[in-house]
Amino acid sequence: MDYFPIFVRIAGQPVVVIGGGEVAARKTLLLSRAGAEITLVAPALCPSLQERVARGELKYLAEAFRPEHLDGARLVVAATDVQAVNAWVSRSAEARNILVNVVDDRELSRFIMPAIVDRSPVIVAIGSSGDAPVLTRRLREKFEALLPAGLGKLARLSGELRSTVKQRVTDAEVRRRFWERFFDGDIAADVLAGREQAARASITQAIDSSLNQVDSTAAPVGEVALVGAGPGDPGLLTIRALRVMQNADVVVYDRLVSDEVMELVRRDAERIYVGKAAGQAYVSQEEINQLLVDLARQGKRVCRLKGGDPFVFGRGGEELEKLAEQGIRFEVVPGISAAIGCAAYAGIPLTHRQHAQVLTFATGHSKNEVAQAPVDWNLLSRPGQTAVFYMGLNGLPAILDQLRGHGLPAEQPAAVIEQGTRPGQRVITGTLATLAQQVAAAQVKSPALLIVGEVTRLHEQLRWFNTTAEQAHVDQIDMKAGLLE
């Protein structure tokens, strides 16, 4: 972090602004809005400042700057058009340990002012440490559009109710839930829609009934959300997934959930890892099922976070069966499955009018299992389709052999995508004859996905993501493999 963000309660506090032009006028406007006690120091004033001084909004000293002007100030803003004066103000403020801002000069500034979205009391402040003002302005526009005009009213209302609610509900955890319901519920909707009167009319009753619900001495009922975390890039999470992650009391997650995604979990949520990892005891599926039940029974909101989509080779169904059996409430939030994410980020369209009318998702198996696996190899070896194999890395040579054995030609194109959608993504393209060797040479590690079909050829033309040095190395291996063919 280059800057430490804070909000300053400046109302009634002395702030000195040096400069009498339009820039100074703009800066004082915002400071006035926050109630600062402003003293303006400048030999002359522009008309708009003259007017405000005449109205008594600002104290004015018609003098050239002297360091003593700063004595006792909380903040100083230098807004003259003489660089030497600005620098002098900056030095003088620094010498007095007063925070100083020099307009448009971050070197001379101790603090800088963010772009803001004002829905007071809610204020969104956005900064780029001075690196990208246009970008921060864009972001500001987004927030302006995103945040309803009534947000401030809603926040004020919640401020008014806080002490009542605090008195009625002593348990902090229950209180948090009350507020979550409050902001999701009818009263909030009314306020945001501009129907504050209606909201206020029903408020006492609403608080009562809602407090009765969360207050009740009956054991709290937990719930489980089975959430797809996608293949790795956090940008591929759904809005719903993010919301559940932000509201969860506890998150139970797998090895395939990326660190970047875990970063987005509510900070004080408990995290329980149930993936396989070297040196750690393996948590069995039965144990995971039971864990979810136990956590929900404790009244927790459980986010069961799984890589990709929970219903695609994710055993999500098994976990829900157990929850349903035990009468525990649940919901399912779909995610971008590895096949969808990897194909998109590798520039491999899974279907294509010329190459593939059928798309199959299959699961690969460990080496020895491939031959006996209950997989319809005839089906997977038909031309005119794309077949995607999850968990196919260990059994790769055997899978490729089976496909050839069931009628696909040795030249049939195929690709392996390692770490799809993540910064380390590598795409290895070859044929049924070459791919196993290429993958071994590139030392591909899990997670990796196998795609078989004509569409994999399009990678060469449509690749767009992560065309890095790592990938260049793989391309070299690919070329050698091409010579092998």
Ligand code: SAH
């Ligand atoms: N439910 C998950 C799949 C779990 S099975 C989903 O819908 O994606 C685990 C397999 O998914 C891995 O062995 C690998 O084949 C594939 N996989 C998951 N994430 C991947 C990624 N980022 N890149 C490549 N393959 C991935």
